[in-house]
Amino acid sequence: MLHIYCPHCRELREEEEFHAKGQAHIARPLDPDACTDKEWGEYLFFRKNPRGLHHEIWYHTAGCRKFFNLTRDTQTYEIKEIYKIGEQPEVTADKG
């Protein structure tokens, strides 16, 4: 079980209270009509599956019902960083 720090409740809580919502920082194309099918398809369906650092969105379902970002190592499950929606990660693969 992961022990996750909720940046809104400002407390460590059990993983059971959270839902993982997949890869973070996926920008919606500004002009969907101008996208090729490939670009739109990749935006909708294609996700990273890295071995190592992964930036994810998590949702505090049972608690404050807020979303936040979390950087996790997919090999060790270690949580490297937690930051709010709209913020950029400090810990990234190229820096690490």
Add this chain to the structure above:
Amino acid sequence: MSETLAPEKVATENVAVMNQLAGRGVRAESPLYHAGLDKLSALNPRAGGVLLRELKLLGHLTLRGSQKNASFMNGCAEVLGLALPTLPLTSVEKGGVSIRWISPDEWLVVLPADQAYEVERGLRAAIEGHFSVVNVSGGQTILELSGPNACDVLKKSTVLDVHPSQFPVGKVAGTVFAKSTALVRRSGEASWELVIRRSFADYVWLWLQDASREYGLVIKS
């Protein structure tokens, strides 16, 4: 924060607000009406480690707004007679009114049912900008657990750390409770309040009977 979350200066449009309280001739039924807790409390004078009471048919208002909106914060303090708690996981209580922090922009106000309509109208009149107040009285109920073993029942039911050093009196936490969810508040050294969803009320009631069997469950009316 994105700009869309900033308090807007636009006037709130008129919203249809209804007094949800039926007249005197109508029988009000709490979500646990079918359990007959009043009858059980009369039949059940034996001693036990866990005392259960339903704080039923109270007024519940869900309040949402930005802490940066001074009109929202001041208006709430003025109408409710209590400032909204801004520190995470805290609650305030005065007289019959209690306010639980749910998230940085959401609070649950619990008050006597006959005040809910007036307070809701008062809030709408007092606050300007982007906010929301919804009467959710019919959607949830509150169970109060107390007694020397209430804490043990909680330990079986939730992943929260309920030790007094981690969960002091007045603290509030939304959490997983027996695979359902509850907003747990420590209302005293040995008493706890669970705000539960109406649709889960029967399930939680069955769960609590089972979980407290070994300590002895006493129903209070």
